[in-house]
Amino acid sequence: MVKRGVLTFHSKPSIYATGVTAGPLENKKSVFAQQFDKLYEDERCDLPTNEDGHKQLMYDAVLIALSKAKKQPEKIDFFLTGDLVNQMTPSNFTAHALAIPYIGLFSACATSVSSMITAALLADAKQANWIMAGSSSQHNAIERQFRYPLEYGSQKKATAQWTVTAAGAVLIGQHKQGTPVITCATVGKVIDMGMTDPLNMGSAMAPAACDTLMNHLTGHDRTIDDYDTIITGDLGSNGFKILKALANENGLPHTKNFRDAGEEFYGNDPSFKAGASGSGCSAAVFLSDVYQKMLTGEYKRVLLLATGALLSPLSFQQGDTIPCIAHAIELSMDEVTAE
Amino acid sequence: MKKLSILLIILGLLTGCSEKGTYIKNTTSQDENSVEKVIMNNEHVKLAKVLLFEDELLAGIRVNTFSRFQKKSIATDIKKKLEKEYPDLKITVSADSKILLETEKLIRKKGEKDYQKKIDKIKSIEKEQT
Amino acid sequence: MISIYITAFIVGGLICVIGQLLMDVAKLTPAHTLVSLVVAGSVLDGIGWYEPFIDFAGAGATIPITSFGNALTHGAMAEAEKHGLIGVVTGMFEVTSSGISAAIIFGLIGALLFTSKGNV
Amino acid sequence: MQQEKYAQIEKELSPKPPILKNVIRAFLTGGLICLVGQFIALFYITYFDFTERTASNPTVATMIFIAMLLTGFGLYKKISQFGGAGAAVPITGFGNAVVSAAIEHKSEGYVLGVGGNMFKLAGSVILFGVFSAFVVALIKTILVKFGVVSW
Numbered sequence: 001m002v003k004r005g006v007l008t009f010h011s012k013p014s015i016y017a018t019g020v021t022a023g024p025l026e027n028k029k030s031v032f033a034q035q036f037d038k039l040y041e042d043e044r045c046d047l048p049t050n051e052d053g054h055k056q057l058m059y060d061a062v063l064i065a066l067s068k069a070k071k072q073p074e075k076i077d078f079f080l081t082g083d084l085v086n087q088m089t090p091s092n093f094t095a096h097a098l099a100i101p102y103i104g105l106f107s108a109c110a111t112s113v114s115s116m117i118t119a120a121l122l123a124d125a126k127q128a129n130w131i132m133a134g135s136s137s138q139h140n141a142i143e144r145q146f147r148y149p150l151e152y153g154s155q156k157k158a159t160a161q162w163t164v165t166a167a168g169a170v171l172i173g174q175h176k177q178g179t180p181v182i183t184c185a186t187v188g189k190v191i192d193m194g195m196t197d198p199l200n201m202g203s204a205m206a207p208a209a210c211d212t213l214m215n216h217l218t219g220h221d222r223t224i225d226d227y228d229t230i231i232t233g234d235l236g237s238n239g240f241k242i243l244k245a246l247a248n249e250n251g252l253p254h255t256k257n258f259r260d261a262g263e264e265f266y267g268n269d270p271s272f273k274a275g276a277s278g279s280g281c282s283a284a285v286f287l288s289d290v291y292q293k294m295l296t297g298e299y300k301r302v303l304l305l306a307t308g309a310l311l312s313p314l315s316f317q318q319g320d321t322i323p324c325i326a327h328a329i330e331l332s333m334d335e336v337t338a339e
Numbered sequence: 340m341k342k343l344s345i346l347l348i349i350l351g352l353l354t355g356c357s358e359k360g361t362y363i364k365n366t367t368s369q370d371e372n373s374v375e376k377v378i379m380n381n382e383h384v385k386l387a388k389v390l391l392f393e394d395e396l397l398a399g400i401r402v403n404t405f406s407r408f409q410k411k412s413i414a415t416d417i418k419k420k421l422e423k424e425y426p427d428l429k430i431t432v433s434a435d436s437k438i439l440l441e442t443e444k445l446i447r448k449k450g451e452k453d454y455q456k457k458i459d460k461i462k463s464i465e466k467e468q469t
Numbered sequence: 470m471i472s473i474y475i476t477a478f479i480v481g482g483l484i485c486v487i488g489q490l491l492m493d494v495a496k497l498t499p500a501h502t503l504v505s506l507v508v509a510g511s512v513l514d515g516i517g518w519y520e521p522f523i524d525f526a527g528a529g530a531t532i533p534i535t536s537f538g539n540a541l542t543h544g545a546m547a548e549a550e551k552h553g554l555i556g557v558v559t560g561m562f563e564v565t566s567s568g569i570s571a572a573i574i575f576g577l578i579g580a581l582l583f584t585s586k587g588n589v
Numbered sequence: 590m591q592q593e594k595y596a597q598i599e600k601e602l603s604p605k606p607p608i609l610k611n612v613i614r615a616f617l618t619g620g621l622i623c624l625v626g627q628f629i630a631l632f633y634i635t636y637f638d639f640t641e642r643t644a645s646n647p648t649v650a651t652m653i654f655i656a657m658l659l660t661g662f663g664l665y666k667k668i669s670q671f672g673g674a675g676a677a678v679p680i681t682g683f684g685n686a687v688v689s690a691a692i693e694h695k696s697e698g699y700v701l702g703v704g705g706n707m708f709k710l711a712g713s714v715i716l717f718g719v720f721s722a723f724v725v726a727l728i729k730t731i732l733v734k735f736g737v738v739s740w
Contacts, residue, residue: 023587025587025588025589029589043586043587048696049696050696139587140585140587143587144693148689148710149585149689149690149692149693149694149710150585150586150587150666150689150693151583151585151586151660151661151663151665151666151685151688151689151692151693152666152669152685152686152689152690152693152710153660153665153666153667153668153669153670153676153677153682153685153689154499154666154669154677155492155611155669155670155672155673155674155677156670157606158604158606159603159604162589165587193592193595193596193599194592194595194596195596195599200603203599203602203603207595238602238603238604241602242598242599242602242603245598245602246598249598271589272589404472404476404525405525407473407476407521407524407525408521408522408524408525409521410521410524411520411521411524433640434524435640435641435642436473436634436641437634437639437640437641437644438640440634440635460638464638464639464640464643465640467640467643473627474624474627474628477620477623477624477626477627478620478621478623478624478627479620480623481619481620481622481623481624481626481679482615482616482617482619482620482623482675483616484619484678485615485616485618485619485620485672485674485675485678485679486612486615486616486619486674487674488615488619488673488674488675488677488678489608489611489612489615489673489674489675490608490612491674492673492674493606493608493611493612493673494608499674499677500710500713500714502674502677502678503677503678503682503683503713503714504713504714504717506678507714507717507718507721508717508718508721511718511721511722511725512721512725514725515725515726515728515729523642523645524641526623527627527630527641528623528624528626528627528629528630528645528648529620529623529627531626531630531645531648531649532622532623532626532648532649532652532679532680532681533619533623533678533679533680534678534679534680534682534683534714535678536645536649536680537680537683537714537718538718538721538722541718541719541721541722542721542722542725542726544722545722545723545725545726546725546726546729546730546740548726549726549727549729549730550740553730553734554727554730554731554734556730557723557726557727557730560726561719561722561723566649566718567645567646567647567649567650568649568650568653568680568683568684569715570650571649571650571653571654571684572653572683572684572687572688572711573687573707575653575654575656575657575684575687575688576657576684576687576688576690576691576703576707577691577699577703577707578657579657579660579661579688579691579692580688580691580692580694580695580699580703582661583660583661583662583692584692584695585663585689585692585693586663588663
């Protein structure tokens with residue numbers, strides 16, 4: 001029986017390499033800065049506009065992942081990525097510069113996982129050998145689109161989150177022993193709990209995260225103890241607190257192995273309020289900290305649960321509620337079996 | 340909070356030193372006593388500087404803090420009373436601190452040269468108010 | 470003379486407190502808060518309360534955005550007083566506020582001089 | 590889960606805005622900005638031919654000039670984060686809204702970007718300021734005509 005939204009990758013596609021880039025503020029303030037591959041001195045990567053810098057961020061992340069795997073862009077079959085700028089122009093321009101067959105994906109801040117799920121499907125279906133997935137966000141470009149001009153003084157509430165300047169790219173290919181592999185995934189439904197505050201996205205996204213988590217556990221017959229960690233994308237401290245409360249309500253025994261990339265990103269610095277957000281947040285943390293911990297053996301099996309708030313400034317101003325989505329993907333470290 | 344309290348203390352000290360009463364400079368043969376009487380009879384007035392020069396009577400007044408709400412009507416009221424006392428003088432009364440300041444400058448001035456010019460200027464500034 | 474500074478501080482502060490309460494308690498967006506205050510300033514001028522209020526508080530009443538509604542209404546009413554009903558219509562094209570002109574000029578100069586920064 | 594039930598859970602767990610703290614900060618910030626305005630007005634009254642009333646125009650323009658500098662150097666957003674409405678309600682907040690939008694949209698050029706977006710935040714204040722001035726003046730004129738009130 002096919003369960004809705006539940007995917008199993010029998011061929012276990014492998015993650016070959018990752019590349020993570022981040023901006024100067026992340027260099028200074030992020031607790032993960034040491035684990036990123038490239039950090040820029042300039043928030044626009046020394047380019048004239050924020051959107052140019054956004055593109056450069058993604059482009060460099062892809063090149064870093066390629067160079068780690070000693071591959072050229074011509075060898076890559078698909079490029080699957082997305083961002084938050086209108087019509088995803090930074091991703092489109094990156095795809096043009098790389099000249100790889102490209103599908104742009106939009107799941108807001110959950111694009112990091114939705115692109116990996118799509119990549120794993122292509123690999124599992126033997127339609128591609130090498131797929132580049134990932135997502136990115138650039139603070140200045142996203143803030144001006146979703147909120148206010150950067151220099152505009154608006155008092156940020158405790159629930160507000162800070163869009164990160166970061167990009168993560170991941171090279172996925174056919175199964176290889178001794179690498180982190182993608183075993184299964186769950187595609188989430190859009191959940192709308194009637195939240196309307198765009199400065200409190202964590203509490204809008206938490207129910208979506210909980211829904212996808214429960215579907216994943218039942219759909220794949222897993223318990224939370226099967227995972228070394230279940231890490232959400234960018235719920236922020238407030239949304240993460242709510243997710244843990246919802247998990248308890250849904251009968252999960254504990255939440256001690258839960259993590260949230262958004263809450264951890266800036267090390268609970270109060271000037272960032274509830275923490276980090278943006279499609280670059282989950283990508284950067286999943287593909288640096290979590291990936292490296294899998295390589296070192298600290299994590300054997302993890303669940304990446306990226307959440308996205310599918311709103312636009314227009315939908316908010318027209319009085320719509322904030323629909324949210326969460327996608328889950330399970331990674332496990334493939335042991336080298338002596339034959 | 341600390342800065343604010345220091346600021347308030349300084350302001351409080353300064354408030355204590357501000358002057359009170361009616362100062363009149365009379366360069367004419369008119370009797371100035373009724374000017375003082377009219378102004379001092381008005382309980383709202385804290386400070387007044389008055390200049391009598393030829394056929395002009397210029398008065399800048401300052402009213403008590405909470406009387407400032409009605410300071411325009413207070414000035415009009417005083418003007419009307421003065422007009423009754425001195426029907427042959429051109430009377431200007433204003434509660435605007437600019438007029439007070441300029442009248443004070445004129446009073447302090449030594450010679451009576453340019454008086455008319457200055458008085459005309461003050462009157463034109465006063466009229467500019469909407 | 471000195472008391473004007475105290476009233477300016479307190480009155481200006483209190484108008485901002487009203488704004489903060491509109492944002493935090495009434496849950497208005499900043500834009501809705503400012504619009505409400507501007508309309509309030511305009512109405513207060515219509516019933517003749519804002520001018521005495523300026524006499525009392527000085528910059529405490531002219532610096533908050535409420536004075537913007539007051540300035541515009543005052544101009545429109547001055548025209549209406551002179552020319553009657555038609556003055557309301559023609560007066561609308563004459564009213565302005567130094568705030569708008571200054572914001573336009575300095576906005577353009579600001580754009581020439583500065584670039585925005587995404588720091589905390 | 591029902592939306593109502595979730596709204597309840599969300600309300601319980603989400604942090605409440607510290608209203609008292611915000612109000613005190615708004616009072617201090619707004620009061621201080623108005624105090625600076627009063628000093629600038631004093632300057633114009635003392636050294637130029639302005640009365641208390643006519644000094645308000647150059648004072649407002651000067652305050653917006655200061656707001657431009659603070660916005661450009663990235664300080665106004667810090668004042669706003671501390672002061673909330675205390676920084677938004679004074680005319681400097683209006684200046685900040687215009688200047689920040691102008692700076693932000695420089696990348697699209699001076700005509701389409703700066704010109705087209707300068708008032709995207711402050712425009713509603715101008716619209717409702719002018720419109721309410723019109724309505725109030727109209728009502729007052731009609732009331733005067735019918736002898737209900739006088740100018």
